[in-house]
Amino acid sequence: xRAAIEAAPFATATVSYLVLRLLVLGFISRPHPMNxxxxxxxxxxxxxxxxxxxxxxxxxxxxxxxxxxFFVSSPFSPKFYGPLVAFALIGAVLMFGRxxxxxxxxxxxxxxxLALIPEMNLSGLDPDVLVQDRYLYLPSFGWCLLIADAVTTxxxxxxSWRKPAFIGAAALAGLYAFVLFGVQRFWHDxxxxxxxxxxxxxxxxxxxxGLGDALAKRVDLNGAVRELSTAVSLRPEHAxxxxxxxxxxGRLPSYTEAVTEMRASLLLRPNRSAFDYATFADYAxxxxxxxxxxxxxxxxxxxxxxxxxxxxxxxxIRFRHGDVAGALQILNEMxxxxxxxxxxxxxxxxxxxxxxxxxxxxxxxxxxxxLKSDFPVPHYFAAVALHxxxxxxxxxxQCRLALAAAPDYQNARALLTEIQNHDSxxx
Numbered sequence: 001x002r003a004a005i006e007a008a009p010f011a012t013a014t015v016s017y018l019v020l021r022l023l024v025l026g027f028i029s030r031p032h033p034m035n036x037x038x039x040x041x042x043x044x045x046x047x048x049x050x051x052x053x054x055x056x057x058x059x060x061x062x063x064x065x066x067x068x069x070f071f072v073s074s075p076f077s078p079k080f081y082g083p084l085v086a087f088a089l090i091g092a093v094l095m096f097g098r099x100x101x102x103x104x105x106x107x108x109x110x111x112x113x114l115a116l117i118p119e120m121n122l123s124g125l126d127p128d129v130l131v132q133d134r135y136l137y138l139p140s141f142g143w144c145l146l147i148a149d150a151v152t153t154x155x156x157x158x159x160s161w162r163k164p165a166f167i168g169a170a171a172l173a174g175l176y177a178f179v180l181f182g183v184q185r186f187w188h189d190x191x192x193x194x195x196x197x198x199x200x201x202x203x204x205x206x207x208x209x210g211l212g213d214a215l216a217k218r219v220d221l222n223g224a225v226r227e228l229s230t231a232v233s234l235r236p237e238h239a240x241x242x243x244x245x246x247x248x249x250g251r252l253p254s255y256t257e258a259v260t261e262m263r264a265s266l267l268l269r270p271n272r273s274a275f276d277y278a279t280f281a282d283y284a285x286x287x288x289x290x291x292x293x294x295x296x297x298x299x300x301x302x303x304x305x306x307x308x309x310x311x312x313x314x315x316x317i318r319f320r321h322g323d324v325a326g327a328l329q330i331l332n333e334m335x336x337x338x339x340x341x342x343x344x345x346x347x348x349x350x351x352x353x354x355x356x357x358x359x360x361x362x363x364x365x366x367x368x369x370x371l372k373s374d375f376p377v378p379h380y381f382a383a384v385a386l387h388x389x390x391x392x393x394x395x396x397x398q399c400r401l402a403l404a405a406a407p408d409y410q411n412a413r414a415l416l417t418e419i420q421n422h423d424s425x426x427x
Contacts, residue, residue: 031123034238037071042122044072045130047083052131053116057143061179065186066197066207067131071122104149111142128204190214198227205234209241216248219376220408224248232261239268247279255287274306278313285317293317308334312343319351327351342371342378349381358385369401376405380412383419392419 022028037045052069056062072079094105115138122130147169155165186196194211201207212227228245235241246261262280266272281296297313300306311330319327331348338344349364362385368378383398396419402412 029121029124032126034235035123035125035127037123037127039123041071041073044075044077044080045122046120047087048072048079049120049122049130050113050116051083051086053119053136053139054112056131056133056136057112057140060176061183063133063180063183064196064200065193066129066200066204068201068203069130071127071130101149101153105146108142108146111145112139115139115142126206128201128206191218203234205231205238205241208234209244212248213244215408216244216251217406218408219406219410219412221248221252223408225252237268239265242268243272243276246283250279250283250286253286255283258283259287259289259292274300274303274309277303277306278309281310282313282316285313286320308338308341312341312347315351316347319347319354324351324354328355340371342368342375345371346378346381349378349385353381353385356388358388361385362389374405376402376409376412379405380409380415383412383415387415387419392423395419 018028049069052067074080090109094102094109099105116135119125119135151165151169155162186193191211191214194207194214197204197207198211208227208231212224212231215221215227216224225245225248228241228248231241232238232245242261243265246258246265249255249261250258259280262283266280277296277300281293281300284290284296285293297310300310300313311334315327315330315334318324318330328348328351331344331351334341334344335348345364345367349361349368352358352361352364362382365378365382365385368375369382372378379398379402383395383402386392386395386398396416399412399416399419402409403416406412
């Protein structure tokens, strides 16, 4: 009773927050758009999910970025009645076992279950991530308390057991720490993380999507298309994955395939940003669909920041069709109005390169790097411009900067090798 009274202010704050959330958003929690499980399926899956959470606490070296858990759709599945039997046995032992501290152990068990209740709203989760290690921070306290009390009780019961009990507990803690420290390597970078996810859960679209995005950041575009295509095959109704696939295909460039994917994505979710519509317009023009391109540009211009996004693409289209002077006129006006827009400077540098104005191109690419320091592409183009000017030492530096940001950037690696071979031949 005393604990309930002391916790009352916190409960009041929680309830007040939930009421305000309901009034403002109209819901407390809503289903995930990719999650189509009904209430019966969710209820049949909860025991299976809880058993996996318990396993992660007891055997923590199973921790990782992905867990291959599917929804349970039949009451006759072992994944439904198996966990129920296991939990019934645990409950029977706790209720009827001869434990001097039964109430404490029941408290620890209830702590574990109650702390996981929010995560049991499985319909609100992506179906590929029903179990995540991070949900166990609070529930793990119950397990730690139970084990600590069991060890100290054993040590107090018999003097001869005292030393072995504490040595065993220390060894177990050391083993857990060692194994869990090894798990950290999976979070080293995006490619490592999602490669592990794909290895653990190859049927999960979200894992292939994450790996595709990570590979795209490394400018491994073929690898990104491979993974995103797999993600689309697993979830063809996911508009954003199809869009991402189209964007990467356009960068290869495979414009026809890009437009096909992006058009399918727009049918699924037409409310996209001005930047997205402008990108689609660019690829549609490159794919030989000027009418589609113009419709997309007009759609972009009606959205927030759409006029400047459409201007960039109109400059790109003029450049593509040989109107270099027209492209330069648009871009020179834009760098005055939008001096901090990387896309404008990147395209300006490309146009200047086409006119063999390598010094001007290098200045533009340097500006992009200053605005977006982790972007490898301007470093590569800066290296190309410097190489044309015979400034190979500086070009090598730019190649190395591009490869530091994207180790799989094949164009940068090829240019680096070309310059090194050229310098070696000259010597």
